[in-house]
Amino acid sequence: MISRVARKELLEILRDGRFRVLSIAVLAVSLLSLAVGWKQYTDVAKQHQQAQAATRAQWLNQTKKNPHSAAHYGVYAFKPKSPLAIVDTGIDPYMGVAVWLEAHKQNEFKYRPAQDRTAVQRFGEMTAAETLQVLVPLFIVLMTFGTLAAERERGTLRQLLSLGVKSRDLALGKAAGIAIALGMVLVPAAVLGVMSLALTSDGGFLASSPTRAAWLVASYLAYFAIVAAICLGVSARARSSRLALVVLLTFWFANTVVASRVVADVASWLHPTPSAVEFQKAMDADLNDQQEMQRRLDRRKAELMRQYNANSIDAVPVAFSGVSLQEGEDHGNEVFDEHYGRLFDIYDRQNTIYQLGGFAAPMLAMRAISMGLSGTDFHQHRDFITAAEAYRRQIQRTMNADIMAHPVRGGAAYLAGRELWERVPEFQYDAPATGWVLRNTRWSFAILAAWLVVAIGWMMRPLPRAAI
């Protein structure tokens, strides 16, 4: 019986003029957004790869100089693009693309691509993810609001149920018919999307992204199922198809346009971020804590003198300038870890609230999952920040250890060359594993699953007599 209902529903949808217009529109927008995403990805990925190679070459080709000068010269770390950013650019436009790794300072990521765009971007970007999260649900609403309500208005619902068709089977059949119609639009888009991903992969996609892509596809399917189930449920219970449309459009508007803004406000209200001025001031105060530095240096002096059994620091066979620089770094690192750690923890707490907002609006859960799997959420940005900072600290340690190992007497300058620069390995960053991403977005997965169960359960519940 379910398949018969599904076949009838599908036929009706295909004959409907609305479907033809809307499906062409959705397909066109999906393909357009994928194409643009693909172009942006390939352009930027290439630029970043070249820049990363260039910064390495500059580091290696430094003239002979004191290791600390080299540390000041530093290198840049450029954030690599995740291949799935073709689908969802996430927070990428709002995060800097590069960070300068120099001595003494953990710098911020600079140059947000969004600052190089006009104000219209604030209406939303037409990425594939945006299309899937915002437009496809609207497409589902417009295709389904009348499915059952119109049957009732025509009086055919009563007829059908009197024939012994269970309302559950009817709902499932209708859902299946709609799913097939939807599939006819989305499957070609998905196939092209995967093909474009495969084209960009320089081995990277085949290694890690298929698992991510599979999870992504499954999550979007669940999201569409939730929307479709809600639409059918409302359509079955609304007094008229007009009322069903009003209710569903309100749901769509609240879910896709309003909820994320309100939840963002709530999150910033519960966990406010400091202003940049305050943040910098507090960090500078800790960094310039001379007493703490003096304590550290005294302790190291005592340690070294004990170690070498010397009675003055000049008798120790290590260059104390290197020790002092490294102590400065260690002190700075503690301060950076504390301040940036606190700031990023605020972001994390805010982002957890965004995820929990999924209870009110399934799109928020879907967005978190989509950005997570696409490698464009804050968790993954933070992971890259941490990796880049660890590399900076490694450079500092290598340079300072070399200074320590080459004590000079009588004001002579110590100069190092390429052999030392080569001792710093090239910066390597591997995107985190899928399991790590899934753990970070566990709330959203749980919420999406809960929505799926509740929405389908509600859709399949027998209709109240009054609704027939």
Place this chain on the structure above:
Amino acid sequence: MIRRILQHDWRVLRADATVWVVGGVFATAIGYAMANGVRWTTFQRNALHAASAEEIDRYATIHAQIGVLERTGTPVAAFGDPRNPTQFGSRFGPRYAMLPPAPLAALAIGQSDLQPYYFKVSTDARETLTTATEIENPQRLLVGRFDLAFVIIFLYPLLILAVTHNLLSGEKEQGTLALAASQPVSLRTLATGKVLLRALLLVGIVVGFSSVALLANGVGLTAPGAALRFALWLAAVAAYGAFWFALALFVSSFGRSSATNATVLATAWLMLVVLLPSLFNLVATTLYPVPSRVEMIQAVRVASDEATSAGSTLLARYYEDHPELATGGAEQAMNDFNIIRVAVDEDVSRRARPVVDRYEQQLTRQQTLIDRLRFLSPAVLMQDALNDVAGTGAARHRHFLEQVDRFHAAWRGFIVPLIVQRARVTSLDQVPSFTFREESPASMAGRVVIAMAGLIVPALCVAWAGVRRLRHYPIVG
């Protein structure tokens, strides 16, 4: 006659729950949005206040330090000497260039959460100053703010559609339209009266509620320019509303059912408010893509490497450009690291300029394209108008950046000669400081008026076409 229609229709509307729901939703949204906007401008004002407090403290400390050093003549390492111009220009003395929120900034957050609103201007290259940005969760930047501009651009048209989609079709479906038409009143007058009533109601609600919210949040109209901005804001809200009312009248004039009207109007909303703006963004960023800034980073780096290695030649060239600064002991000065650094900085700026200009040119091309395309979408026009009125749009920010550029030049113009002449900063009175000069009200108002014209002209055309079509309105059947 119009008055009688208004009175009668008001009685009918009052009995209908829709108006109360619309009013309630609107009031809540406006109150919330205003509180949100005020919270953000307060945050900005506090940040600016903290910045200037920091500067005042710092200057007090430097002043005391300089006094002691000058009096006692204690020798001190250049690194810790605020009188040393190099140290003063980049470490001790940098001053803030600040863009204070405009009087009605709380109305539209616009781009103000994304673009830097203060710079710490030092002798360092201008390119390294540009990125001082406020701390904000990137995901919040991505989703945007629930401010009054959002309520007006997105929600206000929807509420207009909620009360106008059944303008005539509602009466027709109830069977009262034929009755009304049998009276000595033309359909045009009837429709005009109905539109007028709804327009008065909704525009009244926006204006009333947001004025109350504005005052309740302590945003006064006494600040210079505030009254003009508020008047423009009211006019823009009325013009945007006029467009949507005209569209509803036009759609109604076809004589379709209320359900069809609602679908058509909702589709129009979706196209004009959601799809077209993001399509414009897509077209602009695809036609004139701004390359990733990594190219600029590399270019600046290469330039500074080359400039550094050519340091001494650069100095010679610098003296060629500024012969008045050569004090005679040029050979001695050759070894002066600070002077070389000044020359290197200028050379880096010179070499990096073409690359930086390319980014700005691409952005200008995007903006020019959007400025043309926006006449196709009332939502984009409205966004521009509201951002301009609130002072959170591109133009005022550009105006600010130009002043920052000039201040940076003035700062270097003060510090560099001191470095070259090996002079010292002994008094803080001569140190340049920044005061933001507001852009002229005329140019701001001019931009808003153009955007409003883009709303009113199509509104008039559509309304005219609608009224003409009403002649053929099928009152029965």
